[in-house]
Amino acid sequence: MEALLSEIDAVLAEGRIPSISLNIRVDGREVFHATRGRARTVPLREASDDQAYDLASVTKALAGTTVLASLVEEGRLDLDTRVRRWFPQVHPDLEVRHLLQHSSGWPAWRPFYGGLQATWGTTAARRELLAAVLAVPSECAPGTRHLYSDIGFLCLLGLAEAETGQRFDALFLERVLAPAGYPDLRWGWPAAAATELCPHREILIEGTVHDLNCASIGGVSAHAGLFGTARGVAALADALLQATGGASNGLPGRTLHRLWNTPGPGSHTAGWDRPSEEGYTSTGRFFPRDARGHLGYTGTSLWVVPSRSSVIALLTNRVHPVDDKEPIRAARPRLHDAVARALGWDRSIA
Template sequence: MGRLRVRLGRIWALLREGVERGVFPGAVAAIFLPGSLYLSAAGWRALYSHREPNDTETLYDLASLTKPLATTLALMKLRAEGRISLSAPLKCFFPEEFFGNDTFREISLREVLSHGAGFPAWRPYFRKLQERPLRERREALVRLILSETQAYQPGERELYSDLGFFLLGEVIVRITRTPLERYVENVYGELGIPELLFRPLHKGIPRERIAPTEFLPSAGVFLRGEVHDENTRALGGVSGTAGLFGTARGVARLLSVFLEVWQGGKRGFLTRELLEEFWCFRRPGGTWALGFDRPSPTGSSAGPLFPRRALGHLGYTGCAFWLVPEEGWGAVLLTNRVHPSRENRRIRSFRPRFFSEVAIRMRRGTP
């Protein structure tokens, strides 16, 4: 392990290079394998109104990491308890009058989880939702999504989409009769992961511990502790698509639980068989598992060195993780690349370099 620690120095140097090149204000990375977790922070937590040094306990807006680490995890629990079937169509969960497009009535949870349900990638629903009282917005959002025109024939291709995961969040609420935020955080409690949560400002987390994201002109402030995703913010900060905040340590601890179970352990409701049901799915010609992405042969944020069976996900704010279950290791990269503006897209070329470097160092250092 000592030699591995030395080899990780190149990865930490890449974080500092990212700061110097303006890829992001700051970053925290975690490298993990059974029994070991390595963390490093670089740069600045915030740039405005003054520079704040970063550290490994910074909370980041995890954006779409919410999809695998919260929504998919909650569905795993419901599946383990026999409360859902992944073959169940959406018509089992929403009233008939919600379906402005009847085709979506027969779409299965499995198709939604694998981004093969026919939904468009994104819509600015927040513009319409803001005109309604907060208590009416969730139902209004579901109706809007289920009335969309199909982007493609369901099951014939994949298109990464926020829309389906908004629906999955509402499916969880309807099955459990519990707010999504409470249900997911109870799951984290069962698994012993306290560092992941929604709406951190409501939980007493000091603003100073949270990395700010983008400048909000309407309020004249930087978003800090409030979700960056506009549609989720219009819902009050919690959805199946976004809203999760956490530290690199917390993300790595949850992913380590997954790896422990994959290798034959058991933690709470998680079993190897359950992970196989979600992780081993693949549509012919596609890359998506259920709730998790895989490296693409045509180019991926994981770079060219991660095996095709690796699993991961990206977040719009600049977060990502990739793990290799068969080899028992993984990596997390958390940044706030959208601070001060989402127009900074340098991370697109940085991420493959970062994860390729991780793959090189870990394969040399894995016992």
């Protein structure tokens, strides 16, 4: 694994990504862990061995999709359930699967937070944001176009809370964290790696969520808000992987296996992503085709490879102190190639 450590150090030496934490699990056990770099640049704070990070959209896979899968596994709803069951104002053909597959027909994003200044962070803000989400007009019929959309997962947030009568953080604790053995994941984390000097909030974001729509409703959502260590992320993902293989650990393994194998009109399955088959892919050259994962805007990623019983959690704070996408776009495939070589995947691509 020395070559993998050297690659991490080489990426950091370029000075464009402050810190990297990488955890790899194979066959249910940790085979590699390293954290390098700076959690904050000014004033300087070195990254700790178990440094926490803002996971951004990795939340969609670990929290939003898993909570939804648990409701499917209970028989409370299914992928083809019409969303108008909860929200009659949406497109009549909109199904739960469309929200998960990013084929809802809604646009990618809206700055809902801009209208929530008076109620920022409160329960009222959550109600107001959901109302704004449901008022967004469709751009096309559901299921006809793939467009990665936070709006679909904000609708899922409202759906899960409406179906159960519980807040989403309580659902995640009860249905995901507790069965998985309470890995290191939480909503907000004071000692987390710093992210951006935020123009809107006029502060350095540290310990609270980077995503403004999520921040405006108190930091808990199905699309963003989760924080975790690389060990914690990998441990939860490994528990999910074990559940898909038949382990009786209280997690919705049968449904998650189904979601991983429910393709949509784009690269996404239901709630998770796949390596791109052509052009750029963040997984590099050697990941097997059955890999399922998710990226996070702050510089995080998670990949699960069922055929190799492997989990790779790669966390960075690439948006610190300013948001520059190019360094992480180059670093992800480079580091994933180094992971693949360390695990011998470069010699047998499945």
